[in-house]
Amino acid sequence: xxxxxxxxxxxxxxxxxxxxxxxxxxxxxxxxxxxxxxxxxxxxxxxxxxxxxxxxxxxxxxxxxxxxxxxxxxxxxxxxxxxxxxxxxxxxxxxxxxxxxxxxxxxxxxxxxxxxxxxxxxxxxxxxxxxxxxxxxxxxxxxxxxxxxxxxxxxxxxxxxxxxxxxxxxxxxxxxxxxxxxxxxxxxxxxxxxxxxxxxxxxxxxxxxxxxxxxxxxxxxxxxxxxxxxxxxxxxxxxxxxxxxxxxxxxxxxxxxxxxxxxxxxxxxxxxxxxxxxxxxxxxxxxxxxxxxxxxxxxxxxxxxxxxxxxxxxxxxxxxxxxxxxxxxxxxxxxxxxxxxxxxxxxxxxxxxxxxxxxxxx
Ligand SMILES: Nc1ncnc2c1ncn2[C@@H]1O[C@H](COP(=O)(O)OP(=O)(O)O)[C@@H](O)[C@H]1O
Ligand SMILES: [Mg+2]
Numbered sequence: 001x002x003x004x005x006x007x008x009x010x011x012x013x014x015x016x017x018x019x020x021x022x023x024x025x026x027x028x029x030x031x032x033x034x035x036x037x038x039x040x041x042x043x044x045x046x047x048x049x050x051x052x053x054x055x056x057x058x059x060x061x062x063x064x065x066x067x068x069x070x071x072x073x074x075x076x077x078x079x080x081x082x083x084x085x086x087x088x089x090x091x092x093x094x095x096x097x098x099x100x101x102x103x104x105x106x107x108x109x110x111x112x113x114x115x116x117x118x119x120x121x122x123x124x125x126x127x128x129x130x131x132x133x134x135x136x137x138x139x140x141x142x143x144x145x146x147x148x149x150x151x152x153x154x155x156x157x158x159x160x161x162x163x164x165x166x167x168x169x170x171x172x173x174x175x176x177x178x179x180x181x182x183x184x185x186x187x188x189x190x191x192x193x194x195x196x197x198x199x200x201x202x203x204x205x206x207x208x209x210x211x212x213x214x215x216x217x218x219x220x221x222x223x224x225x226x227x228x229x230x231x232x233x234x235x236x237x238x239x240x241x242x243x244x245x246x247x248x249x250x251x252x253x254x255x256x257x258x259x260x261x262x263x264x265x266x267x268x269x270x271x272x273x274x275x276x277x278x279x280x281x282x283x284x285x286x287x288x289x290x291x292x293x294x295x296x297x298x299x300x301x302x303x304x305x306x307x308x309x310x311x312x313x314x315x316x317x318x319x320x321x322x323x324x325x326x327x328x329x330x331x332x333x334x335x336x337x338x339x340x341x342x343x344x345x346x347x348x349x350x351x352x353x354x355x356x357x358x359x360x361x362x
Pocket of ligand 1: 054058059081112126129134217218244245
C-alpha cells in the first residue's frame with residue numbers, strides 16, 4: 001500500500017514555497033529588521049493564524065515560520081487586511097504608499113510596510129507589528145501618549161503654509177446639520193455658528209496633507225532599546241510611533257491641519273462634556289498634544305498657531321468631529337434610539353462654538 005507522500009499541511013506549505021518567491025524578499029527584509037543582519041530564507045516551514053483584529057475582524061495576523069539557508073528557524077508576522085470592496089482597498093493602498101514615502105527616513109514615526117496589494121481580492125498585506133501596543137493598551141502615561149501623537153502629526157502635515165479648501169467644510173457642516181434630527185431653531189443656529197467659524201478656516205494658512213482618521217485606535221507605540229529622539233523624557237525617547245490604517249489620507253495639501261486634531265479629540269471631548277458639562281480634561285490634553293506638535297516644528301522656528309493668523313480652528317474641528325461621530329452612531333444604532341445622544345451633542349457643540357474653550361493659544 002502506498003502512503004501519502006505529501007500530507008495535507010505539507011502540501012500547502014510546498015505550494016506556498018513554490019508560489020512565494022516574490023514574497024521571500026519581503027520576508028527577508030522583515031527578518032533583517034528583526035534580527036539585525038541579513039539571512040537568506042531557504043523555505044517556509046509553517047503558517048500559524050494569530051488574532052483577528054479590527055472593528056469587523058477584518059485584520060488577520062499570521063505567523064510565518066521560516067528556515068534560513070543556514071538552517072536557523074525564525075518567525076515573521078504578517079497582517080492580512082481584507083476590505084469590503086476593491087475601491088476601499090485601493091484607497092488604503094494608495095494611502096499606505098504615500099505614508100511610507102513620507103516617513104521613509106524617519107527614525108521616530110513609522111507605518112507598517114505594505115507588502116502586497118490585491119485590487120481583485122480587496123486585500124492588503126502589511127508587515128505585522130510585534131511588541132507594539134495600541135494607544136489605549138499602551139503602558140505609557142497619558143501625557144506621554146498625547147505628546148507622541150502630537151509629535152507625529154507635523155510629519156504628515158508638512159510645514160508649508162497653504163490655503164484651506166473651505167468647500168470641504170461647507171459640505172461637511174451642511175451634511176451633519178441636515179443629517180441629524182435637530183429641531184429647526186437649533187439647526188439654523190448651529191449652522192450659522194459653524195458658518196461664522198468658516199472665516200477662520202478660510203483666512204488660515206493651515207492647508208496641509210491630512211492623515212484623515214487620526215483617532216487613538218490608529219496610533220500604536222513600540223518601546224525600543226535605543227532612543228529614537230532626544231527630547232529628555234526617557235520613555236518618550238525610547239518609544240517609536242506607528243500610524244496604521246491610512247484609509248483616509250489626503251495628500252492634496254489643502255485640508256485644515258486642525259482636522260486631524262479634531263478627529264483625535266472628538267470622542268474624548270464628547271465624553272468629557274457628558275460627564276462634567278465642561279471640557280477641562282480635554283483642554284489639558286489638547287495642550288499636551290500641541291506641545292508635541294510644536295516640539296516637532298520648533299526646529300523650523302514654527303508653532304502650530306503660526307498657521308492661524310486669526311486664531312486656531314480647534315473649536316470648529318472638535319465640534320465638527322462630535323457631530324460626525326454622532327452621525328455615525330445614528331447609522332449604527334438607528335435614528336430612534338439615539339435622540340438623547342443627538343441632544344447632548346447639540347448642547348456640547350453649541351457650548352464649544354459659543355465659548356471657544358479650545359482656543360488655547362489665546
Ligand atoms: N500591521 C499590523 N500589525 C499588527 N497589528 C495591526 C496591524 N495593523 C493593524 N493592527 C491591529 O488591528 C487593528 C485594526 O486595524 P486597522 O487597520 O485600524 O483596521 P480598522 O479599519 O478596523 O480600523 C488595529 O487597531 C491594531 O490593533
Ligand atoms: Mg483603524
